[in-house]
Amino acid sequence: MEATQYLRIALVFLSLVIFSRFSFAASKSSGFSIKLIPIDSSESPLYQPNLTHHERVERRVNITLAKAKLTKLRFTQNATFSDDKLLSVLDRQYLFYIAYMMIGNPVQPVYLMVDTGGHLTWTQCKPCINCFQQSYPIYNSQASSSYHRVNCDHPLCNYNEPSSVFRCVNGDCVYTITYGDGPTASGPTKGYLSSESFHFTNRDFDDEEFTVLFGCSNDNINFNFGNQPSNRISGILGLDLDPTSLVSQLHETIGGVFSYCIVPYDQNYPFDVHPHILRFGDDVQLPEGNIPTTPFISFVGRSFYYLDLIDISVGRYRLYLPPGSFDATLGHGILIDSGNPFSTLTTSSTSGLNVFELVTTAFSLHYDSYNLVRVLPHPTSNIRFNLCYVGREGFRDYLPLTYHFQGADYVVHSRFVHMEFNEGFFCVALMPSPFASILGAYHMQNMRIIHNTVINAIQFYEEECASDHF
Structure with missing residues (x-):
């Protein structure tokens, strides 16, 4: 996607979160939060309790090396970023955080890999053409009263642009996204650009609900985390600078502010890693002075x-x-x-x-x-x-x-x-x-x-x- 489309550059967490000035939130918020779970946390779907401290450090080193390589590759690209060439290899060794999300009405839980180099947030979606192994129930769009497909007239369905991942099929906006390139690529994932209610928690433990565009993916192949029988991960949480990313859509709501605080890894030895809270908007409380x-x-x-x-x-x-x-x-x-x-x-x-x-x-x-x-x-x-x-x-x-x-x-x-x-x-x-x-x-x-x-x-x-x- 051409760099001229990007209205504002920034990074999340993470590397992290990126904002643009587009906003499609249904209402204003006093602030909200998302729980981000590192892979070494006991709450993570990818947690391996039998790994030694040494092995956990090795895994973190491997992640660092992989991300350094991807960062270098990104720097050597020209100004055109095409989704079928995204230098973001989705492998359980390389992605560090998993987000626990609630979507739909009534709500349905999903675990999503956090990808700061990814655009559109998507989850596996019934009825499936091809869906990878998932121990958690697959999101059922037909069971949600707030689910709607997006037609081709929507401003984010830029199917006429050469590098777009979207196409217009029978009036519906559909997408095909592949991550990486060559033998290390993951995907593709295919589905319908859709709108749905996403639920977040605010500081008062109340539910904050926003209408967000996301991908209802019913045709997915070649995702490594789907090879495990106990896999609970159903898709990707995209947090890059593209207008379709989650945080870009909520930019006005959060007032351009987010925050996180990383719990020391040795808080409960040996090497117990706690989840982090990604706080947005008024949920970020600045100290005096x-x-x-x-x-x-x-x-x-x-x-x-x-x-x-x-x-x-x-x-x-x-x-x-x-x-x-x-x-x-x-x-x-x-x-x-x-x-x-x-x-x-x-x-x-x-x-x-x-x-x-x-x-x-x-x-x-x-x-x-x-x-x-x-x-x-x-x-x-x-x-x-x-x-x-x-x-x-x-x-x-x-x-x-x-x-x-x-x-x-x-x-x-x-x-x-x-x-x-x-x-x-x-x-x-x-x-x-x-x-x-x-x-x-x-x-x-x-x-x-x-x-x-x-x-x-x-x-x-x-x-x-x-x-x-x-």
Whole structure:
């Protein structure tokens, strides 16, 4: 889809949520929330209780590596984004969050994979032509009094445009969407563009109901999460910059503000991961007084929140990077994406410096001064952290990491810079990237993150995120 169609660039969570100025909500809201469930949470349909701590970290590393590759591929594309070439491979290893949603009247529950690179939200829909395995009941459009098919005259049914996923068949707007390309592609999913009531929870635990356009998919093949007999996932929650995405449709309702707070992964050892609450509009309660605020940068045709990173400090040691080292106009900036498990730093900045190496060197000089023994995590490990040391009893001098953004310093507590392992070693939980740097979820623990498009800025402050729940 041509970049000229995109009215506003931004990212969710996540990488995250993207807004446009289209709104098709039925009414105004005082704010509402969605529960987002990471794959390692015991509430997740993809939860594997027998995985060790080591294996869970490996899975998060694999997700980070996969997303870094997809981010690089997106950057190397031209300004035309076609849905049949979406660089968003839908595999249970690569997608990090699952959303629990209620739709229809009477309500029907659905579990949807959260895809920040996806447009249209869709779920499997009876009566099926082809539907993949789903242990939860498949959404039945005929059982809902609020369900309606959308005709071809609707402004979002842009079937006349060359890159459109929509076609007009007997007056109905139908779609075909494939994710990825080649042998790793998922789909296609086919169905009817439809309108339906989506239900959300507000701060007073009341039901907020909005009419939203979505995909009623009755013909679906080649989705890996559908290969499991116990699968409960029925579709995709699209949160990118396209006008058909859920958050784009609700832009006016939420007033351009959303927020999340990531509960520390070690809150209930071992490695119990709590769901996060994605809060919208008035459900985001700002504290009194000034809070750290840094502007975000957006570009036509790029669906990311870029931040203006000036410098980095390791402990008290500031790198003093040359100005423009994170020049987002050249694709080497830093973006915020809570759907990325670990943060990455570029090995090839705009200034030509290997920022990842500079940062890890600063860490290594500190730990080497204590004569700590540097090790590889394990000969068969797939963790791939570059800097790991054998722990020492009583050692506590772990360093924090500071991102010096324009207008605000973002300090990552040392607890959330390092990853400790039962085998008696710890690692600096950073990963290299040949392209853009990413502020990921591990560096967002116990931090309230607010995306505020009213002032075009990211706001943040420390918070005990375990207290953020329905």
